[in-house]
Amino acid sequence: MKPNKTGVVIFLAFFLFADILHAQTADSTKIKLKNAALGIMKSSGLCAFITIDRNGKPIARTMDPFSPDSNFVVWFGTNPKSRKVKEIKTNPAVCLYYSNPAIPGYVMIQGTAKLVNDPKEKNRRWKIEWKNFYKNRNEDYLLIKVTPKRLEVINYTSGITGDPVTWDVPFITF
Numbered sequence: 001m002k003p004n005k006t007g008v009v010i011f012l013a014f015f016l017f018a019d020i021l022h023a024q025t026a027d028s029t030k031i032k033l034k035n036a037a038l039g040i041m042k043s044s045g046l047c048a049f050i051t052i053d054r055n056g057k058p059i060a061r062t063m064d065p066f067s068p069d070s071n072f073v074v075w076f077g078t079n080p081k082s083r084k085v086k087e088i089k090t091n092p093a094v095c096l097y098y099s100n101p102a103i104p105g106y107v108m109i110q111g112t113a114k115l116v117n118d119p120k121e122k123n124r125r126w127k128i129e130w131k132n133f134y135k136n137r138n139e140d141y142l143l144i145k146v147t148p149k150r151l152e153v154i155n156y157t158s159g160i161t162g163d164p165v166t167w168d169v170p171f172i173t174f
Helices: 005-044 083-090 119-124
Strands: 047-052 058-063 074-078 093-100 103-116 142-155 171-173
Touching: 005 093, 005 103, 005 142, 005 171, 047 083, 058 083, 083 103, 083 142, 119 142
Parallel strands: none
Antiparallel strands: 047 058, 047 093, 074 142, 093 103, 103 142, 142 171
């Protein structure tokens, strides 16, 4: 039996519509996850910045990040002589962890850190409250740029929860 053209067109149109609907749903979900993550990240003020030391052990410290940009890149200021700088030079894989008790949930970003010592970028990303930490901004101040690879978010206020059985967390890959 030979398929008629109308049936083939309807069949193909159905699958094309299903793909478009799936893509729109995926985009909608991604936007919802990003907005839920931003709510926690922007309101938390501080975050845990986790590096890997020379023995392969995670090291966490509290940091004062800039708000993420539209691609969820996060910037930090630090002392170029700090332990975290040495660790980033050895292994640029890092993890950021944000939480805010007022918004039940958390955001975790796995990414790659890059050390940036560009004077224009350093001037652009300066917080006046840092002046006591960095006596000589040219020598004592360095930037860390974290480019995300994966973002996980739980935000109960926004209805973003993990799987009730496996506890798998909603995530975005970049």
